[in-house]
Amino acid sequence: xxxxxxxxxxxxxxxxxxxxxxxxxxxxxxxxxxxxxxxxxxxxxxxxxxxxxxxxxxxxxxxxxxxxxxxxxxxxxxxxxxxxxxxxxxxxxxxxxxxxxxxxxxxxxxxxxxxxxxxxxxxxxxxxxxxxxxxxxxxxxxxxxxxxxxxxxxxxxxxxxxxxxxxxxxxxxxxxxxxxxxxxxxxxxxxxxxxxxxxxxxxxxxxxxxxxxxxxxxxxxxxxxxxxxxxxxxxxxxxxxxxxxxxxxxxxxxxxxxxxxxxxxxxxxxxxxxxxxxxxxxxxxxxxxxxxxxxxxxxxxxxxxxxxxxxxxxxxxxxxxxxxxxxxxxxxxxxxxxxxxxxxxxxxxxxxxxxxxxxxxxxxxxxxxxxxxxxxxxxxxxxxxxxxxxxxxxxxxxxxxxxxxxxxxxxxxxxxxxxxxxxxxxxxxxxxxxxxxxxxxxxxxxxxxxxxxxxxxxxxxxxxxxxxxxxxxxxxxxxxxxxxxxxxxxxxxxxxxxxxxxxxxxxxxxxxxxxxxxxxxxxxxxxxxxxxxxxxxxxxxxxxxxxxxxxxxxxxxxxxxxxxxxxxxxxxxxxxxxxxxxxxxxxxxxxxxxxxxxxxxxxxxxxxxxxx
Amino acid sequence: xxxxxxxxxxxxxxxxxxxxxxxxxxxxxxxxxxxxxxxxxxxxxxxxxxxxxxxxxxxxxxxxxxxxxxxxxxxxxxxxxxxxxxxxxxxxxxxxxxxxxxxxxxxxxxxxxxxxxxxxxxxxxxxxxxxxxxxxxxxxxxxxxxxxxxxxxxxxxxxxxxxxxxxxxxxxxxxxxxxxxxxxxxxxxxxxxxxxxxxxxxxxxxxxxxxxxxxxxxxxxxxxxxxxxxxxxxxxxxxxxxxxxxxxxxxxxxxxxxxxxxxxxxxxxxxxxxxxxxxxxxxxxxxxxxxxxxxxxxxxxxxxxxxxxxxxxxxxxxxxx
Numbered sequence: 001x002x003x004x005x006x007x008x009x010x011x012x013x014x015x016x017x018x019x020x021x022x023x024x025x026x027x028x029x030x031x032x033x034x035x036x037x038x039x040x041x042x043x044x045x046x047x048x049x050x051x052x053x054x055x056x057x058x059x060x061x062x063x064x065x066x067x068x069x070x071x072x073x074x075x076x077x078x079x080x081x082x083x084x085x086x087x088x089x090x091x092x093x094x095x096x097x098x099x100x101x102x103x104x105x106x107x108x109x110x111x112x113x114x115x116x117x118x119x120x121x122x123x124x125x126x127x128x129x130x131x132x133x134x135x136x137x138x139x140x141x142x143x144x145x146x147x148x149x150x151x152x153x154x155x156x157x158x159x160x161x162x163x164x165x166x167x168x169x170x171x172x173x174x175x176x177x178x179x180x181x182x183x184x185x186x187x188x189x190x191x192x193x194x195x196x197x198x199x200x201x202x203x204x205x206x207x208x209x210x211x212x213x214x215x216x217x218x219x220x221x222x223x224x225x226x227x228x229x230x231x232x233x234x235x236x237x238x239x240x241x242x243x244x245x246x247x248x249x250x251x252x253x254x255x256x257x258x259x260x261x262x263x264x265x266x267x268x269x270x271x272x273x274x275x276x277x278x279x280x281x282x283x284x285x286x287x288x289x290x291x292x293x294x295x296x297x298x299x300x301x302x303x304x305x306x307x308x309x310x311x312x313x314x315x316x317x318x319x320x321x322x323x324x325x326x327x328x329x330x331x332x333x334x335x336x337x338x339x340x341x342x343x344x345x346x347x348x349x350x351x352x353x354x355x356x357x358x359x360x361x362x363x364x365x366x367x368x369x370x371x372x373x374x375x376x377x378x379x380x381x382x383x384x385x386x387x388x389x390x391x392x393x394x395x396x397x398x399x400x401x402x403x404x405x406x407x408x409x410x411x412x413x414x415x416x417x418x419x420x421x422x423x424x425x426x427x428x429x430x431x432x433x434x435x436x437x438x439x440x441x442x443x444x445x446x447x448x449x450x451x452x453x454x455x456x457x458x459x460x461x462x463x464x465x466x467x468x469x470x471x472x473x474x475x476x477x478x479x480x481x482x483x484x485x486x487x488x489x490x491x492x493x494x495x496x497x498x499x500x501x502x503x504x505x506x507x508x509x510x511x512x513x514x515x516x517x518x519x520x521x522x523x524x525x526x527x528x529x530x531x532x533x534x535x536x537x538x539x540x541x542x543x544x545x546x547x548x549x550x551x552x553x554x555x556x557x558x559x560x561x562x563x564x565x566x567x568x569x570x571x572x573x574x575x576x577x578x579x580x581x582x583x584x585x586x587x588x589x590x591x592x593x594x595x596x597x598x599x600x601x602x603x604x605x606x607x608x609x610x611x612x
Numbered sequence: 613x614x615x616x617x618x619x620x621x622x623x624x625x626x627x628x629x630x631x632x633x634x635x636x637x638x639x640x641x642x643x644x645x646x647x648x649x650x651x652x653x654x655x656x657x658x659x660x661x662x663x664x665x666x667x668x669x670x671x672x673x674x675x676x677x678x679x680x681x682x683x684x685x686x687x688x689x690x691x692x693x694x695x696x697x698x699x700x701x702x703x704x705x706x707x708x709x710x711x712x713x714x715x716x717x718x719x720x721x722x723x724x725x726x727x728x729x730x731x732x733x734x735x736x737x738x739x740x741x742x743x744x745x746x747x748x749x750x751x752x753x754x755x756x757x758x759x760x761x762x763x764x765x766x767x768x769x770x771x772x773x774x775x776x777x778x779x780x781x782x783x784x785x786x787x788x789x790x791x792x793x794x795x796x797x798x799x800x801x802x803x804x805x806x807x808x809x810x811x812x813x814x815x816x817x818x819x820x821x822x823x824x825x826x827x828x829x830x831x832x833x834x835x836x837x838x839x840x841x842x843x844x845x846x847x848x849x850x851x852x853x854x855x856x857x858x859x860x861x862x863x864x865x866x867x868x869x870x871x872x873x874x875x876x877x878x879x880x881x882x883x884x885x886x887x888x889x890x891x892x893x894x895x896x897x898x899x900x901x902x903x904x905x906x907x908x909x910x911x912x913x914x915x916x917x918x919x920x921x922x923x924x925x926x927x928x929x930x931x932x933x
Binding site: 020023024027031134159161162164168173175234235236237238240241243296297300301303304307308310311314318 | 621624625628629631632635636638639642643668669672675676866867870881883884887888920922923925926928929930
């Protein structure tokens with residue numbers, strides 16, 4: 001197969017669906033076959049029809065020739081009968097001859113106009129019906145007379161002409177074909193030569209040929225003599241007027257047969273038949289243009305049928321291709337359903353054996369994928385839980401170290417009461433931290449935890465900074481991940497206000513905004529550059545020397561793990577102006593079962609569901 | 613299968629549907645080719661034998677061009693208006709084209725303007741309508757009448773042998789521009805040859821009687837068929853030896869020529885007039901862009917000496933039976 005065709009086919013298969021590929025392929029193949037078949041059949045039919053037309057023309061021409069020959073034979077017999085039975089054995093001066101000739105005329109008068117006997121010098125001896133020779137008419141100068149006298153053995157047929165030998169009444173002129181022969185005659189006992197003229201009625205021949213030309217509008221038959229002089233032609237006047245051209249000489253010079261494009265008759269088929277006794281040629285002409293015109297209707301019918309067949313083929317191939325491809329398409333739909341995320345698609349199993357097998361395989365694969373996904377989810381949950389535990393465990397030692405360090409410092413400094421209060425705050429703080437193992441607690445508890453923490457820190461740092469809590473009551477009942485404010489406060493102290501000698505301020509605000517919970521921790525400390533603030537929440541912040549990003553990143557990660565990627569921390573800071581860390585949480589009312597619910601589903605979906 | 617995939621086959625289907633519609637239309641047009649354009653023919657005295665050649669020409673065109681020629685039955689028209697009314701009636705009856713030999717020229721163009729707006733019109737024998745600006749819907753088919761008048765005189769002088777000194781003219785229907793042209797051509801040539809016209813009579817109902825009261829000239833020239841036959845009748849009845857020549861084409865002319873009653877006749881090509889006019893209308897009906905064009909016809913001089921020549925016989929004796 002040609003490479004271009006293969007490329008085209010491949011491109012089609014790539015671009016289109018299987019049904020289209022099948023339908024287009026079938027349509028093209030069928031179309032090609034039908035068109036080729038039609039062309040072959042059409043050309044065969046055309047050739048056969050042409051051959052039949054020629055055969056039919058030849059047969060018809062033979063029939064016409066037979067009729068013509070019958071007529072000519074009867075005239076010839078008439079001439080023979082007159083000559084051999086009446087003239088040759090009689091004395092023309094005897095009176096009985098005329099009545100005998102008249103009887104013969106009466107018996108044949110439909111076929112002939114008249115007959116006459118002339119002496120060899122052209123003198124009219126007798127004529128039937130009785131006629132008077134026209135004054136000035138000279139038979140001996142006429143062609144038929146001369147031909148008879150020159151070839152005495154033969155009968156001579158002239159071309160049609162108007163009889164002009166006898167006196168006629170007005171309007172009684174006749175077109176005749178003169179059959180002449182040389183005769184031996186006896187007048188008053190004296191033998192001599194003469195000419196017998198039988199003027200045949202040309203209208204008989206003209207009518208015969210006119211009838212032969214009646215049935216066809218484009219092909220025609222004409223008659224000419226051996227020299228190409230036209231005897232009868234349906235368009236004779238047009239030929240004489242120069243409005244129609246006929247190369248009769250070219251046709252007349254050919255022997256009997258069928259010819260294409262002879263002489264000047266280009267684009268036509270010519271059938272030639274010779275008429276006995278006369279040497280005349282009966283010629284049928286089938287013009288190619290007329291023939292094509294006749295085929296035109298058939299041609300349009302063929303085009304119509306091909307078009308309708310091809311339209312039918314398109315329809316049928318559509319149905320067949322749909323039937324073949326339907327199981328595959330349904331299986332494809334199942335796979336698409338799977339692709340769109342549905343882990344429980346209804347896999348189509350049907351159609352042919354191969355497609356059923358394919359469906360069963362896909363179904364088995366889906367089951368396997370589902371099992372693997374389940375394993376993966378479990379593993380991910382375990383991983384997340386362990387990561388959570390690890391994060392929380394990162395907080396506790398850090399804080400405990402700091403607090404205990406402060407208590408030690410107090411006791412060493414003799415500040416027992418403050419140490420007692422600090423340990424009390426620590427106990428409260430640890431209670432909330434433990435929270436019976438829960439990781440989700442109410443915001444109120446988280447705020448309480450932050451207050452306890454700040455009480456500890458204020459004692460530790462001898463009130464070198466001020467703390468202000470402003471908590472909107474409606475957020476207190478909302479849920480939060482525990483221990484998320486404390487690391488931020490810790491950072492605010494250590495890296496913000498610790499060195500400010502009583503001028504440091506830390507402000508904690510909890511409120512609802514845009515349907516979400518926001519907890520802002522704002523200090524007026526030294527602040528950090530913007531690019532550094534951005535890096536605090538990236539994994540690279542773990543590598544920071546002072547480690548102040550570690551706590552923030554932990555908080556950020558824990559919030560996002562629980563509530564999704566839309567939540568977490570937002571850090572805004574300017575050097576020498578201060579830092580504001582904003583905690584963004586979904587507004588989910590706290591309940592005992594919330595943690596379990598969040599653990600079983602995705603954090604974000606759960607959060608969205610609650611808000612909705 | 614997605615719906616958009618169907619676009620591969622839609623163009624093919626559309627092409628096939630268009631092909632089917634086109635071929636069906638052509639097929640049924642060819643099948644129902646019974647409709648043949650109709651050409652109405654309006655000539656004065658339609659049954660007259662002088663229209664034989666015209667009829668044959670029209671019938672030949674009818675056969676060759678698949679037409680229907682409708683010879684409207686007419687008698688003698690009182691005026692050209694009557695003829696135009698009849699032409700309008702023929703058009704209303706469904707004629708696609710009109711062939712008309714007007715009995716008068718005055719007002720013909722105006723009278724035809726409405727008719728020519730919807731039908732193709734060809735005028736025969738006369739160039740009454742000189743202007744063919746009617747959207748190419750009027751044409752004329754006629755010989756050069758002026759030259760024909762002159763040639764008639766030329767033939768008459770040749771046949772007479774000696775130069776006649778006087779001539780009488782039967783000028784026919786002088787309401788027709790064509791006959792006026794013939795008269796003008798004949799008169800001019802006679803004058804040039806020094807032959808004096810001693811009288812000139814137009815068409816009348818009793819021409820043979822009129823001739824009895826006129827001075828007998830050396831030769832009589834009849835410019836139309838009817839006048840020629842009337843003069844021949846007069847000549848036979850009177851036993852006059854005046855040379856008689858004319859223009860015409862009726863069946864009886866051959867007999868008159870044969871008997872020597874008429875010395876010569878000019879026969880216009882009325883077969884060609886009929887055939888070519890009808891063919892032109894048929895062509896124009898089939899292909900609208902084919903313009904109607906004026907047709908100049910030939911004519912043939914026939915004398916007793918050449919009337920049985922092969923080329924003349926079919927002109928004088930057009931009917932086989």
